[in-house]
Amino acid sequence: MTNKYDRQYNFSAGPAVLPVEVLEQARDEMLNYQNSGMSVMEMSHRSKTFDNIIKTAEKDLRELMNIPDNYKVLFLQGGASLQFAMIPINLLKNGVADYIVTGQWAKKAYSEAQKYGKINKIATSEDKTFSYIPDCSNLDISPDADYVYICENNTIYGTKFHTLPNTKGKVLVSDMSSCFLSEPVDVTKYGLIYAGVQKNVGPAGVQIVIIREDLIREDVPSWCPTMLKYKTHADNDSLYNTPPAYGIYICGLVFKWLKNLGGLEKMKEINEKKAKILYDFLDNSKLFKGTVEKNSRSVMNVPFVTGDEELDKKFIEEAKNNGLLQLKGHRTVGGMRASLYNAMPIEGVEALVKFMDKFEKENLK
Numbered sequence: 001m002t003n004k005y006d007r008q009y010n011f012s013a014g015p016a017v018l019p020v021e022v023l024e025q026a027r028d029e030m031l032n033y034q035n036s037g038m039s040v041m042e043m044s045h046r047s048k049t050f051d052n053i054i055k056t057a058e059k060d061l062r063e064l065m066n067i068p069d070n071y072k073v074l075f076l077q078g079g080a081s082l083q084f085a086m087i088p089i090n091l092l093k094n095g096v097a098d099y100i101v102t103g104q105w106a107k108k109a110y111s112e113a114q115k116y117g118k119i120n121k122i123a124t125s126e127d128k129t130f131s132y133i134p135d136c137s138n139l140d141i142s143p144d145a146d147y148v149y150i151c152e153n154n155t156i157y158g159t160k161f162h163t164l165p166n167t168k169g170k171v172l173v174s175d176m177s178s179c180f181l182s183e184p185v186d187v188t189k190y191g192l193i194y195a196g197v198q199k200n201v202g203p204a205g206v207q208i209v210i211i212r213e214d215l216i217r218e219d220v221p222s223w224c225p226t227m228l229k230y231k232t233h234a235d236n237d238s239l240y241n242t243p244p245a246y247g248i249y250i251c252g253l254v255f256k257w258l259k260n261l262g263g264l265e266k267m268k269e270i271n272e273k274k275a276k277i278l279y280d281f282l283d284n285s286k287l288f289k290g291t292v293e294k295n296s297r298s299v300m301n302v303p304f305v306t307g308d309e310e311l312d313k314k315f316i317e318e319a320k321n322n323g324l325l326q327l328k329g330h331r332t333v334g335g336m337r338a339s340l341y342n343a344m345p346i347e348g349v350e351a352l353v354k355f356m357d358k359f360e361k362e363n364l365k
């Protein structure tokens with residue numbers, strides 16, 4: 001590829017591609033951040049300079065997502081996986097929750113929650129290797145459920161909820177790790193939204209939790225570690241202890257990048273355009289095929305196969321030699337997966353499809 005940094009198109013599912021403009025700004029500010037005399041990595045998280053970084057990041061995120069005042073925004077650590085435990089520990093009051101299991105991450109969340117209460121699996125798509133989103137318009141919601149849990153975009157299988165489940169008035173909790181900030185969402189429909197940022201927003205090590213204030217409780221079980229209480233972090237504006245400061249700074253730069261681009265409406269438009277290029281190709285290909293039911297397709301993660309494992313391997317290898325990186329499917333499903341996150345330029349998808357077309361012509365028997 002002929003760009004000034006010799007960067008390649010990176011289709012990784014996460015950690016994943018970040019906007020070049022953001023990386024350039026981070027580079028330019030690396031050694032002396034805005035005349036502070038040091039890098040963001042080296043400064044006190046109690047300093048005025050860092051306070052401004054985290055407050056601005058929160059303000060920009062609130063603007064981008066139109067987050068109402070009765071929701072707290074928390075910048076936490078422990079990966080999205082720590083939320084699998086924090087959610088039940090903090091949100092169970094009756095001790096009952098309903099989970100919709102549409103992939104590995106939802107399944108892991110469901111198993112982890114078992115430790116803390118009576119956890120029901122009210123719908124699943126495991127019967128067809130998670131290749132679709134089940135009909136969730138009239139599920140058997142438990143009358144005493146404290147919340148209903150979904151993984152909104154299934155990173156590994158490439159499915160997405162295009163309609164939210166009917167929770168029959170219960171609080172909705174959503175793992176948005178791999179679709180966070182890819183499109184506008186109506187925050188008021190959720191009690192809690194969370195995302196590990198390394199998919200679509202920033203470097204690994206930060207997770208963002210957006211939680212409605214009435215769900216932040218003091219009376220969590222007494223054995224709950226202080227660090228695992230939402231209240232600890234909410235009361236201290238995410239500065240109870242040292243936060244993942246540099247990661248928060250990069251997230252802040254990405255929020256600015258999104259705002260400059262025109263916000264989430266615009267981002268959605270671009271993302272849909274990118275995904276359409278690949279899906280249209282897959283729908284017309286004689287060699288490659290998508291693995292997901294059409295009405296459940298994700299615009300972020302697109303898995304596909306040739307139907308021949310050896311050929312899949314050859315494709316991944318040759319793609320790599322052509323500057324199209326990290327196209328291998330998740331180790332549990334095989335085949336290929338192209339992640340088309342916010343920072344993947346449209347040219348990257350065009351290059352991928354062009355290469356797939358060439359590969360098809362050369363390898364179709």
Ligand SMILES: *Cc1c(COP(=O)(O)O)cnc(C)c1O
Pocket residue numbers: 014078079080081082105151153154155175176177178196199
């Ligand atoms: C990657 C991912 C996770 C796990 O994230 P970690 O930060 O590695 O714990 C959870 N949920 C979804 C949807 C993911 O894509």
